[in-house]
Amino acid sequence: MILRGHCVNSGKAEGEAILITIPFSFLGELDAATGKIASPFHEQFGQSIKNKVLVIPTGKGSSMGPVIGWYAMKAGNNPAAMVCIEAEPIIVSVAITANIPMVHKLDMNPLEVIKSGDYVKVDATAGIVEIVGK
Amino acid sequence: MYLTDEEKRMLEGEYGRGTQKAMDFLKRLGEALGAEKMVRVTSAHIFSTVPTEFLEQMTEGVMKTRTLVSLMPCFDPIYWREKYNIVSQEETVGGVSLASESDYVKNIAIMKKLNVLPTYSCTPYIIGIVPRRNDVCVWAGTSGQNVANSLFGARAPRHSVATSVASAIAGIIPYQGLLIPENRYAELLINTRELDVANFTVTDYGTLGYYVGRIAGTRNVVFDGLPNTVTLEQAKYLVSPLTVDGACTMCHIVGVTPEAPTLEVALGGKKCKEVINVRSKDLQEIRDMFNTASSNEVRLAVFGCPHLTIVELRELAAFLKGRRAKEGNYLMVGVSNPTYALAKDAGYADIIEKAGAIVTNCCVSGLNPLVHISGVSFVASNSARAIRFFRTQTAGRCRTYFADMEECTKLVTS
Numbered sequence: 435m436i437l438r439g440h441c442v443n444s445g446k447a448e449g450e451a452i453l454i455t456i457p458f459s460f461l462g463e464l465d466a467a468t469g470k471i472a473s474p475f476h477e478q479f480g481q482s483i484k485n486k487v488l489v490i491p492t493g494k495g496s497s498m499g500p501v502i503g504w505y506a507m508k509a510g511n512n513p514a515a516m517v518c519i520e521a522e523p524i525i526v527s528v529a530i531t532a533n534i535p536m537v538h539k540l541d542m543n544p545l546e547v548i549k550s551g552d553y554v555k556v557d558a559t560a561g562i563v564e565i566v567g568k
Numbered sequence: 569m570y571l572t573d574e575e576k577r578m579l580e581g582e583y584g585r586g587t588q589k590a591m592d593f594l595k596r597l598g599e600a601l602g603a604e605k606m607v608r609v610t611s612a613h614i615f616s617t618v619p620t621e622f623l624e625q626m627t628e629g630v631m632k633t634r635t636l637v638s639l640m641p642c643f644d645p646i647y648w649r650e651k652y653n654i655v656s657q658e659e660t661v662g663g664v665s666l667a668s669e670s671d672y673v674k675n676i677a678i679m680k681k682l683n684v685l686p687t688y689s690c691t692p693y694i695i696g697i698v699p700r701r702n703d704v705c706v707w708a709g710t711s712g713q714n715v716a717n718s719l720f721g722a723r724a725p726r727h728s729v730a731t732s733v734a735s736a737i738a739g740i741i742p743y744q745g746l747l748i749p750e751n752r753y754a755e756l757l758i759n760t761r762e763l764d765v766a767n768f769t770v771t772d773y774g775t776l777g778y779y780v781g782r783i784a785g786t787r788n789v790v791f792d793g794l795p796n797t798v799t800l801e802q803a804k805y806l807v808s809p810l811t812v813d814g815a816c817t818m819c820h821i822v823g824v825t826p827e828a829p830t831l832e833v834a835l836g837g838k839k840c841k842e843v844i845n846v847r848s849k850d851l852q853e854i855r856d857m858f859n860t861a862s863s864n865e866v867r868l869a870v871f872g873c874p875h876l877t878i879v880e881l882r883e884l885a886a887f888l889k890g891r892r893a894k895e896g897n898y899l900m901v902g903v904s905n906p907t908y909a910l911a912k913d914a915g916y917a918d919i920i921e922k923a924g925a926i927v928t929n930c931c932v933s934g935l936n937p938l939v940h941i942s943g944v945s946f947v948a949s950n951s952a953r954a955i956r957f958f959r960t961q962t963a964g965r966c967r968t969y970f971a972d973m974e975e976c977t978k979l980v981t982s
Contacts (some may be wrong), residue, residue, distance in 0.1 A: 442600040457785060457815065461934075462960040474964040492786065494815045497615075497708050498934065500730035504619045522786050522815050523745065526600045527728040530593055531622065538600075 435547060437540040437563040442521050445535030447514040448555040451548050451565075452486045454478060459495025460502040460528050469511030487554040488513035489544050493525025500524075503532035515556035517544045517563055537561050569598050569742075570605045578738060584629025590737035593626075597731060598742030607743045608635070610722075611699070612736035613692050613707035615640040615729040616679050617935065620671040626733050627678050634739025638685040638692050640708050640729075641875070641902070641931040642676075645669045652926070654937045684736075688929040689904030691804075691875040693720065696906070701826060704747060706735040710811035711804075711874045711953065718807050718819040719800070721826035723747045726786075726817040746818055752827060753836030754790030754820050756783070757843045761793040764848070768794075769972050773806040774952030775851045775858075781814030783844060788818035790834040796823040801877055808874050809952040858955045861967035865946040869976040872902025873933040873954035878910050880973070885916035887977045893924030897980035898944065901925050902932035923981055933957040939966055948976040 465472035469484030493499065506512045516529060516536040529536040535558035548554060548565055555564040571579065578591035598606065612635050616623075646669055648654040656668070679686070687695060690709045699705050699722030707713050708729040716724035725745040727735070735741045746752055758780050768776075780789055789810075798806075798821060810816040820828035828834035871884060881903065893899050901920060903911070908927060911917040921927060930937065933954035938944045939962065947958050948969040958966040969979070 440600075443596060462957070465963075472963050473960050475960060492815070494785070494813065495710075495811060496934070497710050497713075497726075497728045497732075500728045501618055504622055504730075508619075521600060523597070523601060523726050523731065524728045524815070526597055527593075527731045529600075530596050531728075531730045536600075 435565045437542050437544060437547065439537050439540035439561045439563070441558050441561050442526055442536035442538050443529035443534060444559040445533070446557050446559065447487070447535045448553070449485050449487045449514040451489055451550055451552045451554045452481065452483055453489045453545060453548065453550045455491065455545055457492050457494035458490045458525070459493065460499040461496040464502055464506060466502050466506035466509060466511060469506065483513045484511045485514045487515045487517060487556060489517045489548050491519045491545060493522045493528070497524060499528045500531035503528040503534070507532040515558065517548070517556060519543060519545065537563055569595060569603060571595070575606055575740065586626050586628035586630040587737055589628070590626050590734040593734040594738055594740060594742060598744065601742055601744045603742030603744040605743050606740040607704055607747060609706050609735050609739055609741050610703040611636045611638065611697055611705050612732050613638050613640060613697065613705070613709065613712060614684065614732045614736050615642070615708040616675045617642045618729055618733065620674050622730070623675055623678055623733065626737055627682065630682065630737055633682050633684070633736045635736060637682065637736040638687040638697050639679060641688050641690055641929055641935070643930055643935040643937065645672050648937045652937070654941050656941050687904060689875050690931065691904060694877055694907065695904050699724070704741065706732050706741050708732040710817065711808035713817050714807040714810055714819060715804060717746055717817055718825050719803055724817070726815060750836070752818055753788065753838065754834045754840065755787040756789045757840040758789055758791045759793055759843055759845045760791060762845060762847050765794055768802070770802055770805040771950055771952070771970060771972050772851065773802045774809055775854045776846065777806040778809035778812060778952045778956065779846065779850055779854050780844070781810035781812060781816050784810065784814050784816035786815045788820070789816055790820040790822060790828060790831065792822045792831055794821050794824065798824050801880055804874055805951065809956065812953055812956045855970060858952065858968055858970035860959065861946045861969045863969055863979055865967065866948040866969050866979045867896065868898040868900060868938055868944045868947045869980045870900045870932050870936065870947055870949040870954055871973060871976070873949065873951040876901065876903045876907065878907055881907065881911040881916045881920070882914070884973060884977070885919040887974050888923040888925070888981065889919050891923050891977065891981040893981050898938055899923060899925040899977070899980055900932050900936065900938060901927045903927060903929065905929055934961060948979050950976055
């Protein structure tokens with residue numbers, strides 16, 4: 435299945451999808467040193483987003499997000515790509531600062547058609563997300 | 569995206585690599601957010617505790633900023649080591665080391681070279697960087713953004729610390745979001761008539777702000793039913809937790825904030841699609857979530873998230889007169905240097921310091937040295953924003969007690 439949308443930050447990447455159905459904040463929710471969800475209050479506490487295609491509704495929270503994204507990039511612990519319904523400005527700046535390919539405003543709701551564990555190819559420059567399968 | 573000739577020259581590298589990098593960053597940002605053009609920035613408020621390599625790239629060849637630039641609080645590792653023997657090593661906030669001494673020195677040298685105003689505060693609006701209605705403010709720190717929009721009617725779009733650095737260098741920002749008048753109207757109506765708002769304390773305001781922020785997501789909100797006597801301090805504690813677990817950056821209060829003389833005006837003449845009637849039970853649930861320590865476990869009381877106003881310092885001095893921090897207990901007060909200078913002249917600072925308080929212009933929540941480096945784990949505060957940050961940014965190690973200033977002071981002093 436192919437979804438078409440808009441580029442947030444250019445680049446190409448692929449990997450296993452991980453869905454987080456509530457808005458995501460890099461500060462407080464991502465442990466840059468491990469690539470795992472750091473907040474024990476998060477339903478997916480302890481799960482890794484490293485090298486995965488992170489599928490989220492949008493961003494939230496602190497303006498420090500890109501700082502965490504930068505250190506996670508240096509440690510090689512960022513998601514391979516991000517797909518979201520509609521990006522808010524802070525998650526956009528995380529993608530740019532940490533050089534993560536990212537798309538949004540797709541023709542279908544990615545949280546409904548992509549499942550955690552699906553293999554997903556993201557061509558952010560072209561605004562295309564391809565769900566290859568399990 | 570439309571770029572002026574000057575913006576094109578920046579992008580082509582005519583003004584050096586740092587300006588080019590900043591311009592490229594802002595163009596990508598603008599295109600992602602669907603902006604048609606850039607606009608001039610009145611004031612950029614930036615955060616110096618960003619990765620040194622990032623800052624060096626953004627400022628390479630830049631001799632001066634293209635707008636008025638001021639500074640957020642920062643963690644000064646040399647000061648904390650020399651004065652309190654607190655040494656930042658492997659300790660982390662969200663898996664990131666607080667700035668090393670060498671990075672700190674490099675970052676501050678860059679700030680000095682660029683003549684950035686050394687405000688060191690999350691409350692620039694009370695120390696001379698007063699946002700006027702329709703000013704374009706690109707401010708790091710989501711609480712300041714919210715205050716500038718909501719309480720001053722300035723245009724402060726939601727942006728990150730990285731974006732504010734780029735904007736300081738290039739002097740522009742994509743025209744989108746809260747810069748556009750139509751995007752400033754309320755989308756979510758918060759009815760507080762079932763609450764005992766006449767007797768609301770700052771912790772009640774903070775609880776309400778946190779609760780609403782989680783529901784609002786990225787939407788603008790309007791509070792209807794709050795008293796028109798809401799003080800700057802109360803409003804500060806209401807709006808600052810809106811972005812802790814949310815992204816709400818515009819908060820109208822009917823009869824109080826400049827863009828909400830009436831509910832109709834705040835809503836832009838449209839009918840509101842969603843109304844939330846807040847009940848005291850909803851706020852009690854948040855308080856229960858915030859109170860994970862019992863009062864007798866508290867070892868540290870923290871005030872100043874956001875930095876205290878002179879009115880709060882006066883109050884604090886009244887509570888602390890003749891008291892002293894108990895053995896092994898700490899009191900930490902976050903305040904900007906200019907406000908501290910006034911408190912010193914007024915005699916408040918001496919009372920507070922005689923009580924054993926650590927008074928600092930550091931960020932006392934997200935970068936609190938006692939919590940994040942020394943590992944103090946039982947903390948009381950009157951700030952909902954700080955309480956939630958202590959909990960989430962220590963991965964739950966820190967247990968918290970949420971109470972008004974007077975009660976917090978009594979827990980750690982005698």
